[in-house]
Amino acid sequence: MNYAISLADIQAAARRIKGYVHRTPIMTCQTLDALAGRHLVFKPENLQKVGAFKARGAFNAVLSIKETSPETLTRGVITHSSGNHAQALALAARDSGCPANIIMPSNAPSVKKAAVRGYGATVHECEPTLEAREATADKVEKATGGVFIHPYNNPLIMAGQGTVALEMLEQAEEAGTPLDAVLIPVGGGGLLSGCTVAVKSLRPGVKVFAAEPKGADDTYTSLKSGEWVPSVKPDTVADGLLTSTGDLTFPIIRDKIDDIFVVDEEEIIRATKLVWERMKLVVEPSAAVTLAVALFNADFKRAAEGCKTVGIVFTGGNVDFERAVALFKTLEVPQ
Amino acid sequence: MNYAISLADIQAAARRIKGYVHRTPIMTCQTLDALAGRHLVFKPENLQKVGAFKARGAFNAVLSIKETSPETLTRGVITHSSGNHAQALALAARDSGCPANIIMPSNAPSVKKAAVRGYGATVHECEPTLEAREATADKVEKATGGVFIHPYNNPLIMAGQGTVALEMLEQAEEAGTPLDAVLIPVGGGGLLSGCTVAVKSLRPGVKVFAAEPKGADDTYTSLKSGEWVPSVKPDTVADGLLTSTGDLTFPIIRDKIDDIFVVDEEEIIRATKLVWERMKLVVEPSAAVTLAVALFNADFKRAAEGCKTVGIVFTGGNVDFERAVALFKTLEVPQ
Numbered sequence: 090m091n092y093a094i095s096l097a098d099i100q101a102a103a104r105r106i107k108g109y110v111h112r113t114p115i116m117t118c119q120t121l122d123a124l125a126g127r128h129l130v131f132k133p134e135n136l137q138k139v140g141a142f143k144a145r146g147a148f149n150a151v152l153s154i155k156e157t158s159p160e161t162l163t164r165g166v167i168t169h170s171s172g173n174h175a176q177a178l179a180l181a182a183r184d185s186g187c188p189a190n191i192i193m194p195s196n197a198p199s200v201k202k203a204a205v206r207g208y209g210a211t212v213h214e215c216e217p218t219l220e221a222r223e224a225t226a227d228k229v230e231k232a233t234g235g236v237f238i239h240p241y242n243n244p245l246i247m248a249g250q251g252t253v254a255l256e257m258l259e260q261a262e263e264a265g266t267p268l269d270a271v272l273i274p275v276g277g278g279g280l281l282s283g284c285t286v287a288v289k290s291l292r293p294g295v296k297v298f299a300a301e302p303k304g305a306d307d308t309y310t311s312l313k314s315g316e317w318v319p320s321v322k323p324d325t326v327a328d329g330l331l332t333s334t335g336d337l338t339f340p341i342i343r344d345k346i347d348d349i350f351v352v353d354e355e356e357i358i359r360a361t362k363l364v365w366e367r368m369k370l371v372v373e374p375s376a377a378v379t380l381a382v383a384l385f386n387a388d389f390k391r392a393a394e395g396c397k398t399v400g401i402v403f404t405g406g407n408v409d410f411e412r413a414v415a416l417f418k419t420l421e422v423p424q
Numbered sequence: 425m426n427y428a429i430s431l432a433d434i435q436a437a438a439r440r441i442k443g444y445v446h447r448t449p450i451m452t453c454q455t456l457d458a459l460a461g462r463h464l465v466f467k468p469e470n471l472q473k474v475g476a477f478k479a480r481g482a483f484n485a486v487l488s489i490k491e492t493s494p495e496t497l498t499r500g501v502i503t504h505s506s507g508n509h510a511q512a513l514a515l516a517a518r519d520s521g522c523p524a525n526i527i528m529p530s531n532a533p534s535v536k537k538a539a540v541r542g543y544g545a546t547v548h549e550c551e552p553t554l555e556a557r558e559a560t561a562d563k564v565e566k567a568t569g570g571v572f573i574h575p576y577n578n579p580l581i582m583a584g585q586g587t588v589a590l591e592m593l594e595q596a597e598e599a600g601t602p603l604d605a606v607l608i609p610v611g612g613g614g615l616l617s618g619c620t621v622a623v624k625s626l627r628p629g630v631k632v633f634a635a636e637p638k639g640a641d642d643t644y645t646s647l648k649s650g651e652w653v654p655s656v657k658p659d660t661v662a663d664g665l666l667t668s669t670g671d672l673t674f675p676i677i678r679d680k681i682d683d684i685f686v687v688d689e690e691e692i693i694r695a696t697k698l699v700w701e702r703m704k705l706v707v708e709p710s711a712a713v714t715l716a717v718a719l720f721n722a723d724f725k726r727a728a729e730g731c732k733t734v735g736i737v738f739t740g741g742n743v744d745f746e747r748a749v750a751l752f753k754t755l756e757v758p759q
Binding site (some may be wrong): 114116133135138148371 | 442446449450451468470471473475548700703704705706707741745748749752753
């Protein structure tokens with residue numbers, strides 16, 4: 090079967106985005122190792138530009154278009170997103186000197202719209218439905234002649250996100266603790282598919298495990314039932330993982346990952362708080378779903394039995410502090 | 425004049441503590457560069473073990489005693505501190521297999537006592553006065569025969585903290601952005617004196633600037649008046665910077681730093697919030713006093729006019745999240 094991306098695409102992305110995005114460090118934490126019962130190597134992409142790994146895919150897409158079709162780029166890039174991809178694309182466009190048109194639902198928080206405008210992008214508001222988003226995107230595409238860049242179901246985005254795994258494998262080896270497995274969260278599957286291709290091409294013996302909230306377990310259900318299902322009425326604090334996988338991301342995930350595990354809301358909040366407290370990193374709940382699996386999921390512990398060192402991606406840190414602290418308080422034992 | 429430490433002591437400390445503490449990365453942030461009007465290279469010691477640079481001095485002290493007098497170490501180490509040094513010394517003792525006795529005021533938050541006990545140390549409570557602290561420390565010293573290790577007025581502690589500057593100079597040069605100046609906070613002066621010796625010995629042309637809260641400006645007053653004064657009734661959110669400098673730390677600071685600048689409470693809180701928001705790092709208010717100077721102090725801006733790249737140390741991240749978020753809310757414009 091032909092997949093949307095290969096290792097060569099990810100390696101090209103790595104060369105392309107070098108200097109435009111941060112090479113985030115890897116980090117370790119003895120306390121969390123003790124809780125997990127194995128060595129964890131963290132890749133904190135909350136320290137990435139715009140506070141999320143999404144900068145990688147967005148820069149790869151924009152810079153690639155700039156190489157192959159610079160005249161197209163002058164007409165700008167377009168996406169619909171109320172999350173980290175919107176900010177990432179806005180920044181990549183600004184740094185490449187091209188316009189960005191971002192379609193956002195009218196009910197998106199005003200701070201998110203302000204952040205996107207802060208990077209110089211034009212925000213187009215629409216009704217908060219998928220139909221309205223797509224119709225508005227079509228309209229803007231026709232009006233501007235710009236290029237629509239999907240948040241995850243796009244080979245350039247997938248290849249860009251795969252550079253997380255390239256770096257993590259290399260940095261863990263440099264540190265003398267090569268990875269036996271990686272744990273990656275799945276929403277639309279851009280990060281998971283990209284990282285899976287990187288890991289399975291370079292180090293086929295390294296296991297790829299996916300992590301998903303129980304409240305948005307469409308990929309878990311798809312893989313366990315053998316049939317793709319969409320995300321319907323997802324409900325989780327991990328609001329970066331609400332979307333369904335796409336026709337480019339899902340086949341890679343279905344065919345190549347080793348297993349997938351889910352965690353509940355309390356486990357996600359508990360893991361988020363541990364990262365703030367013990368690692369001094371501001372991460373959003375979506376980013377701690379992986380650690381929650383490593384700490385609390387018994388099936389994972391069985392599946393990863395031989396894995397001494399596990400690489401864990403923290404995806405982002407864009408969270409309202411007050412909301413996060415309110416979530417932490419829900420963990421306290423009631424009087 | 426003879427100073428308490430030399431470059432050789434700091435280099436020995438670096439060799440000694442390697443592998444026991446983290447080599448923290450350096451980080452950069454375009455948004456903060458734009459606000460500061462120059463390139464800032466951050467050394468996030470909140471990502472250090474126990475969440476603060478204090479791990480460096482504590483490990484250097486304990487490991488050094490282990491080398492020179494292992495039989496002394498079996499009788500343990502002692503300190504009085506309710507802050508990061510207590511946890512750091514407890515961890516260093518545990519990792520070296522020796523007892524730690526920590527004197528803490530009876531009104532210290534129970535979470536701080538629990539954290540110290542969590543590292544296996546014995547906590548001795550005393551009345552919350554300097555006299556009671558010192559009397560209790562004397563008693564424990566006589567009873568155990570252990571070694572008292574002052575939080576900052578100790579050459580081994582000062583040399584350990586100086587390794588922050590060794591790394592920062594080297595990492596900034598590796599990144600192709602050598603430092604023109606460093607900005608270091610001052611409380612008791614352990615970090616500032618150690619870093620000053622490192623910087624002025626290795627790169628005499630690099631300026632050393634100190635940062636202090638207006639509400640605890642004893643070092644500022646001492647340097648501007650030419651006469652050492654103690655810290656009397658300090659009052660600031662930067663609760664890691666309340667103490668007076670010591671007779672070992674002050675002479676280095678007095679003779680070798682280039683200048684010192686103060687910032688008010690609102691500036692400290694504003695800088696703290698920027699680090700959380702823009703760098704996704706949990707830092708305590710004391711840690712952001714340096715950034716507050718870089719962003720808001722007009723005298724600093726004049727003094728650092730020729731300094732293209734300034735290295736900034738974030739000292740620690742041990743803060744109650746609810747308290748931090750409550751401080752951030754004080755910045756909001758009243759309705």
